[in-house]
Amino acid sequence: MTAATQTESTYVPSAEVLGAVLAPEERPQRPTALSASISFGWRALLKIKHVPEQLFDVTAFPIIMTLMFTYLFGGALAGSTREYLQYLLPGIMVTSVVMITMYTGVGLNADREKGVFDRFRSMPIWRPAPLVGMILGDILRYLLAGMVILVVGLILGFRPGGGVPGVLAGLGLLLIYSFAFSWVWTLLGLILRTERSVMGVSMLVLFPLTFLSNVFVDPITMPGWLQAFVKVNPITHLVDGVRSAMAGAPNGSAIMWLLLESAAFIVIFGYLTMRRYNRL
C-alpha cells in the first residue's frame, strides 16, 4: 500500500508528456475476428493465472463425481466396480464437463455488470469476439476436467478399447459439443438478472438432462416412457458418441447426431445471444 500512496502523491500530469503519447500515430488495422477472439481467450487465461481458485470446480468436482458413482453403483449394477467403470467413465466425463459449461453463463452474468464489458462493447471489433474468446478460455477448463477424470479412471482400472486415438477422438467430440452447448448459457447469462438465478435455471436444465440419460445405466431396464425421453435426450447421443469412440467402435449415427446438435446450438443460441448482446 505504501507504493500506492507514493505513486498517488508524486504523479503530476505534464502537458508535454501527455501530448507526446497522444502524438498522431498510424492507426493499426482492425484485428480479424479470429485474432480478436484469441485476444479474449488470452484474457481468460490471464484470469485463471490471477485467480487460480476458479480451477477448483474443474478438478475437485470431477474427481468426487467419478469416485462417488463408481463405488456407489459399481457393485450393484455391474457386479464389480472395475467392470462398471468401463461403462461409466465416458458418461461421467460427459456429465462433469457438461455441468461445468454452466459456469460460462455465470461468468458472463458477472462480467456484464462490470464497466469493462461496456468498453468491449464500444470497441470496433467483431461483435461476438468477447463471448467466443470467453468460451475458448472455458474450453481449456473443460479439457482439464476431462483429463482429470481420465487419469482417475485409468488409475481405477479404466481400459478403453480404442486406445489413445479413441480416447482423443472421444475427448474431441466432447469439447466440440461443450463449445456449442455453452451458447445456451451465454444467452441465459445475458437474460437473467443475477448469477444465482443463472445457476438455478442451469441446474434445473442439467439435472434431468444428465441423469435421465444413458450415463449411469443402460436404458433397457427403464420403463417405456422414460426410454422414449432418454432416446431423444441430446446428452444420450453425446454419451453414445464419446463412449463408442473411446471403446474403439465408433457409433456413426450417434456421432452424426451430436455434431448436428452442436451446429444447431451454435446457430440458434449463438444468434439469440448476439441479438441480446447487441440490445443490452
Add this chain to the structure above:
Amino acid sequence: MQKRQTTDLAIEAEGLVRAFGQTRALDGLDLRVPAGTVYGLLGPNGAGKTTTVRVLATLLRPDGGRARVFGHDVVTEADAVRSRVSLTGQFASLDEDLTGRENLTLLGRLLGHAKPAARDRADQLLAAFGLTDAADRQVKKYSGGMRRRLDIAASILNTPDLLFLDEPTTGLDPRSRNQVWEIVRALVAHGTTVLLTTQYLDEADHLAGRIAVVDHGRVIAEGTPGELKASIGSGTVHLRLRDPGQREQAQRVLAEALNTTVQPNSDPFALTARVTAEGDDFVASEQASRALHALSAAGIVVDEFAFGQPSLDEVFLALTERPAPGSAEDTRAEEMEAVR
C-alpha cells in the same frame, strides 16, 4: 489528424427518448457538441447523463429520436461511430483481475496492434500516467485516482476523436481530481473532443467550453459557463446567525440590501440569498459587502458569512424552481469530509 473547423459538430442529437420501464431516462434530449471542445453535461443523479453517454457510445439503442457522431448515425452506423470514440465509464472500464499492463496490452491488441507493439504502447502510456510502479499489480488493488488514470490511458490507446468521460471525478479526493482535470486539458489541447458528465458545477466551469444542464432527460439550459451563471445570478450569500430569533429580521434586511428573495434554510440559524447583479463580479461582491454592513448596522450578530459562486443546487433552484433531487452538494461535502 487534420485540423477540423470549429463549426463541425462532433455530436448532433435530436429528440432522444429512452425509457426503462415506466421511467423515461431520456425525454426528448437535444444536443449539439462542436468538435474540438470540452462539452459539459451537468445534472444530478438520475437526470439522464449516463443514459445519454450510453446511447452516444452505441451501448444503448434510443427508443426515439436520432443521434449522429461525426456524421455517423449511432444506430445504423454503430461500427463507424465505435472507431472514432472512446468511453471512460462511471465505474472503471477495466478488468479488475488483470494488472494495469495486462489491461492496456489486451486493449491494444483488440485495437489491432501486434503483441510487441501493444506492450510498447502500454508501457508508454503507463509511464505518461505515472503508473509504471503499479504496472504489474492487479487493478483491484489500485486506488481510485490510479484506476481513473489507467481508465483514461486505456481510452487513448488509439487517440480518439471523441472521448466520453462519465463523471470522471466522482468519488475522487481533491488531488486526484486535479490530476484528472489536467489530463483532460492536455487531451483537448491536442484536439480531442470531450463530452464530460458531472454533478459539479465547478468541474464543468473549470473544464467545459459549453455546458448543457440536464434534468429529467431533457436539456433545460445551455450555454457557456459565463452565460449560465449570468442567467442564474452571479453569486450567493450564505450566512449563519448567532441568534435564530433574529432570523426573520435578518431576512428582511438582506432582502432589502440585495434587492432579491432570501430563503431560510432548514437549519434555523442559516439564510441563503442569491445576488443578481447583472453578471458583473465586482458589483456582486460589492452588494454582498453592503449586505454585511446593513446586517451589523441593524444589530444582527453574524457568525459565518460566505459569498461564493452559485452551486449546482442553486442552478437547479433557479432553473426548475425546485431543489436538485438527491442533492449533489451533500455527497461532495461528505466526500470532502471523508478525505480529511
